[in-house]
Amino acid sequence: MDVSPRRAxxxxxxxxxxxxxxxxxxxxxxxxxxxxxxxxxxxxAAPRAADGLESDYxxxxxxxxxxxxxxxxxxxxGSGVVYDxxxxxxxxxxxxGDQRAFRVxxxxxxxxxxxxxxxxYPEQDLAVVKLDRVxxxxxxxxxxxxxxxxxxxxxxxxxxxxxxxxxxxxxIVSATGRTVTEGGSxxxxxxxxxxxxxxxxxxxxxxxxGALVGLDGRVIGIPTLAAxxxxxxxxxxxxxxxxxxxxxxxxxxxxxxxDGKVTDSGRAALGITGRTVVDSGYRAAGVAVVEVRDGGAAxxxxxxxxxxxTGVGGHRVTTVTSLAExxxxxxxxxxxxxxxxxxxxxxxxxxxxxxx
Numbered sequence: 105m106d107v108s109p110r111r112a113x114x115x116x117x118x119x120x121x122x123x124x125x126x127x128x129x130x131x132x133x134x135x136x137x138x139x140x141x142x143x144x145x146x147x148x149a150a151p152r153a154a155d156g157l158e159s160d161y162x163x164x165x166x167x168x169x170x171x172x173x174x175x176x177x178x179x180x181x182g183s184g185v186v187y188d189x190x191x192x193x194x195x196x197x198x199x200x201g202d203q204r205a206f207r208v209x210x211x212x213x214x215x216x217x218x219x220x221x222x223x224x225y226p227e228q229d230l231a232v233v234k235l236d237r238v239x240x241x242x243x244x245x246x247x248x249x250x251x252x253x254x255x256x257x258x259x260x261x262x263x264x265x266x267x268x269x270x271x272x273x274x275x276i277v278s279a280t281g282r283t284v285t286e287g288g289s290x291x292x293x294x295x296x297x298x299x300x301x302x303x304x305x306x307x308x309x310x311x312x313x314g315a316l317v318g319l320d321g322r323v324i325g326i327p328t329l330a331a332x333x334x335x336x337x338x339x340x341x342x343x344x345x346x347x348x349x350x351x352x353x354x355x356x357x358x359x360x361x362x363d364g365k366v367t368d369s370g371r372a373a374l375g376i377t378g379r380t381v382v383d384s385g386y387r388a389a390g391v392a393v394v395e396v397r398d399g400g401a402a403x404x405x406x407x408x409x410x411x412x413x414t415g416v417g418g419h420r421v422t423t424v425t426s427l428a429e430x431x432x433x434x435x436x437x438x439x440x441x442x443x444x445x446x447x448x449x450x451x452x453x454x455x456x457x458x459x460x
Contacts, residue, residue, distance in 0.1 A: 160319050164260060165272055167321045170211035171245035172314055174264040175219075175233065177203045180291070183263030183314030184208065184233065185323060186244045187357055191235035193219065194357040195313030196328055196348075197226040198291050206233055209269060212241040223360045226293040227369065227460060228352065229286065229328055232360040245315060248322030250351035253280055253301060261305040261327050261345070263314025275305030275343070277324075283429050284329060284346055296425065298432035300346040301325045307345030316347040324350050372434040372457040374407075374442070375400015380423045381412055388422040390414040390445070405455040407444065414450075415443035431457070 171186045175195055182199030186192075193208060200206070200221055207216035217235050224231035235242075257277040265271050279302040288294035303316060307330040316325040325347030333341040359366050375397040383389040390412040396403045407413075413421050417440045419430035434440060436459035443452050 161260065161274070164317060164319055164321050165262075168245060168260075168315060168317050168323070169262055169270055169272070170241070170243045171323075172211070172262045172270070174209040174269045175199055175313065176207040176209070176216060177201065177205075179203070181264060181267060181310055182312045183310065183327075185313070185315050185326065186210075186242060187232065187361065188244045189238070189242060190361075191219075191238040191242065192222065192357070192361050193233050193235065194326065194353055195231055195233065196326065197224045197229045197231045197295075198286070198293050198328075199313045200224050200231045200233065201291055208233070208235060210239055210242060211270070213239050223365050225356055225360070225366045225369075227295055227371065228348070228356050228366075229293050229295045229297060230326070230348065230353065230356045230360075232357050245323045246321065247350040247354055248318060248320065248324045250299070250301075250324065250349040253277055253318075253324050253349070255279060258319055259303055259305055259324065260317045260319075261303065261307060261311060261314065262317060263311040263327065265306070265308035265310045267310055273306040275303050278302040278304050278344070280349075282346060283432050285425050285429060286329060296428035296432050297328070297346075297348060299349050299352065300328075301349055303327075303345050303347060304343040305345060306343070307347075308340070311345075322350075323353075326353050369460045370435065371460040372431045372436050372438060373400070373460040374402045374413075374427075374431065374455065375458050376402045376407070378413065378424055378427065391421055391424055391427045393444075401455050401458040402442075405442065405453040407442070407453060407455075408446075411444045411446050413442060413444045416440060 173184045175182050175184045184193040184195035187194045204221045206219045208219045209216045219233045219235045222232040222234050255277050261273045282300040282302050283298045284300055285296045286292040286294055307327045311327045314327050315323045316327050318324050327347045329346040331341040331344035376393050377395040378391040378393055380388050381390055381392045393409050393411045415421050416430040421427045434457055436457055439456050441452050442455045
């Protein structure tokens with residue numbers, strides 16, 4: 105299954121479906137063949153549970169939706185989350201693309217406000233734009249603790265899917281710690297992203313850069329990708345979306361706001377330029393080292409141009425993408441084993457990883 109960014113292309117009708125809590129019972133009128141009667145407490149349980157969950161949804165929506173904005177560029181639109189009271193908005197790098205000027209519609213602005221790009225970091229598919237002026241009532245979002253995100257947790261996705269601003273969908277956290285790679289076409293960055301939050305909440309074109317929110321009102325991630333299924337003609341695979349975790353968002357956006365750029369990526373690197381090579385059966389068989397950066401991890405470990413990397417740590421490497429995915433699960437300074445071939449002979453090297 106391929107993973108690719110989903111961007112707005114057309115305005116379609118959308119339905120927002122409130123969640124319902126259902127309970128089973130025997131007999132539509134409260135009695136079965138035995139004549140047993142349904143107890144009043146069972147009849148009242150479902151409405152109370154539904155009312156409580158609906159109240160939680162409404163409270164979170166009222167609290168967080170004012171922090172979610174729509175970002176319009178020349179080539180399309182996406183969503184963003186207000187990062188602070190100074191007018192900084194965090195979004196996806198694939199939302200801003202190569203542009204530097206935008207129109208941002210906030211919850212309280214009748215007309216789009218001009219904004220400019222502060223910095224884009226495609227390697228992590230994050231960017232920060234800044235409003236030219238801070239409007240009244242601008243509300244910064246509160247970001248949660250990524251380490252406390254749990255599978256089964258109820259979440260709401262907020263953004264502008266298909267151009268429908270201030271839209272909300274609901275689902276659960278389906279998995280954590282996913283490593284996925286974006287497609288490089290259709291505006292995608294081609295980035296390999298680690299520790300992603302997988303969710304069943306619908307992620308549609310235009311949701312990118314918005315907010316994935318827990319019922320405590322804290323943003324736990326930035327919706328970024330929707331899975332596509334080649335068997336369905338690369339149509340979206342229902343209920344499989346991915347969000348960049350809040351911890352990564354805070355780390356990258358915080359550096360951009362403070363320094364105007366990313367100064368510490370926290371991403372491991374070998375310090376090479378490589379290309380995928382194939383075997384005699386035209387199957388991907390490894391990553392050929394085209395260039396070794398002076399002073400980089402690979403150079404220090406003795407790797408050279410012409411070597412073909414076939415493994416990193418416990419991961420088999422067959423393509424540039426699989427190499428990126430293996431490195432995404434490691435950190436700068438980690439020591440790991442790299443398996444490679446040189447002149448047909450298999451070798452290994454202990455490598456202390458550098459930083460992207």
